[in-house]
Amino acid sequence: MAVKFHSSQCRALAQKISEYLDGEVDLQTRRLIQRHLKDCLQCRTCLAMLQRSRELLRLLTQEQVPKTLRKKLEKLTASGRMTC
Numbered sequence: 001m002a003v004k005f006h007s008s009q010c011r012a013l014a015q016k017i018s019e020y021l022d023g024e025v026d027l028q029t030r031r032l033i034q035r036h037l038k039d040c041l042q043c044r045t046c047l048a049m050l051q052r053s054r055e056l057l058r059l060l061t062q063e064q065v066p067k068t069l070r071k072k073l074e075k076l077t078a079s080g081r082m083t084c
């Protein structure tokens with residue numbers, strides 16, 4: 001039962017997680033996400049991955065980065081979102 005609960009929750013959360021990282025969700029949604037993250041290792045891992053790739057991307061966009069490398073990182077960020 002717990003697993004089923006999580007899978008539907010995870011899907012809903014995956015759509016919000018990017019906004020959550022940007023701080024664009026309302027307080028209710030934020031609490032919902034935080035509560036879910038506490039219980040769900042899968043989403044915690046996903047969030048950590050997304051966060052890391054975003055940080056990397058932000059760092060690299062501040063420097064002079066070759067376009068090909070930036071493209072690669074953007075792909076990585078997108079795939080991180082997909083694993084949720």
Ligand SMILES: [Zn+2]
Pocket residue numbers: 006009010013036040041042043044
């Ligand atoms: Zn989850």
